[in-house]
Amino acid sequence: MTDTTADTATPDIATTDAAAFHSPVIDWFDEHARDLPWRRPEAGAWGVMVSEFMLQQTPVSRVLPVYEQWMARWPRPADLAADAPGEAVRAWGRLGYPRRALRLHGAAQAIAERHGGDVPRDHGQLLSLPGIGEYTAAAVASFAYGQRHAVLDTNVRRVFARAASGVQYPPTATTASERRLARTLLPDDEATAARWAAASMELGALLCTSKNEDCSRCPIASRCAWRLAGKPAHEGPARRGQTYAGTDRQVRGKLLAVLREAVAPVEQSALDAVWHEPVQRARALDGLVADGLVEPLGNGVYRLPLS
DNA sequence: CATCCGTGGTC
DNA sequence: TGACCAAGGAT
Structure with a gap:
């Protein structure tokens, strides 16, 4: 900890201080945790994994209905693997x-073929599946199998930035310093660590939100470094916003919406109708084909992929 | 490491 | 009303 940047200048928190966070946050979680379907025992590791894919950059409220339909249709990885990838894209909806x-379908195929149909328990094996990165591997290992992993999502990073580092927001990209801090804060006991992972995430999702944080109900408000420092505003440039209107992403979305809702293969003219600018429209469609989201049948006819 | 990749709700 | 944000991953 010799550098002096805003990201890493925070001193390591002492282990004794770290332990002081655990019980309040876990007790708060025991009382206030949302009853989400993927947290119920019957969800299993597959349910946890499906939920984690869907929750990547997507709010819980929009995931809930799609998750329920997904699990009813494909209750095990092999069920999804046996169906066409285009059906997964269709069921994904909006x-x-x-x-x-597509990646979830690919992960299900790998699980069916290489793991006997069971979601692997090993972090490294999870990490090797398509669509599973550092966060999701740790989340599945922790939430589904009760293992001890630092689970660093946007909620946890924000909670740690405030409670431990005393700043309003974490750095744009996850830093080595954050990972070190997360490991320091992780309880030694495996079951407690898994509980802590879910609890600290829930705290960030429900109380310690990006804006409008509710310190009055926070179980560690009295120990929060940011609050004790007078809640100083974020220093440095604002993070770049995500522009959307007029981008290729918007065009891709419109094209795929047509294909999702069509039962039969779609003619070029139906796709041309979604966007006025032909160069961008063609680029977007090419991108969808390159990504495997759309299958060209020739003669300007397209459909969701059958394989 | 910065950028791309959807969608819809919120203040 | 437009910018910001939401349980990231791949390149």
Whole structure:
């Protein structure tokens, strides 16, 4: 900890201080945790995994109905693997980032073929599946299998930035310093660590939100470094916003919406109708084909992928 | 490491 | 009303 940047200048928190966070946050979680379907025992590891894919960059409220339909239709990985990838894309609906549906289908195939149909328990094996990165591997291992992993999502990063580091927001990209802090804060006991992971995430989702944080109900408000420092505003440039209108992403979304809702293959003219600018429209369609989200049948006819 | 990748709700 | 945000991953 010798550098002096805003990201890493925070001193390491002492282990004794770290332990002081655990019980208040876990007790708060025991009382206030939302009853989400993927947290119920019957969800299993597959349910946890499906929920984690859907929750990547997507709010809980929009995931809930799609999750229920998904699990009813494909209760095990092998069920999804046996169906066409285009059906996964269709069932994904308007959750956004439809490549996640394709990756989830690919992960289900890998699980069916290489793991005997069971979601692997090993972090490294999870990490090797398509669509599973550092966060999701840790989340599945922790939430589904009760293992001890630092689970660093946007909620946890914000809670740690405030409670431990005393700043309003974490850095744009996850830093080594944040990972070190997360490991320091992780309880030694495996079951407690798994509980802590879910609890600290829930705290960020429900109380310690990006804006309008509710310190009055926070179980660690009295120990929160940011609050004790007078809640100083974020220093430095504002993070770049996500522009959307007029981008290729918007065009891709419109094109894929037509294909999702069509039962039969779609003619070029139906796709041309969604966007006025032909160059961008063609680029977007090419991108969808390159990503495997759309299958060209020739003669300007397209459909969702059958394989 | 910055950028791309959807969608809809909120203040 | 437009900018910001929501349980990230791949390149």
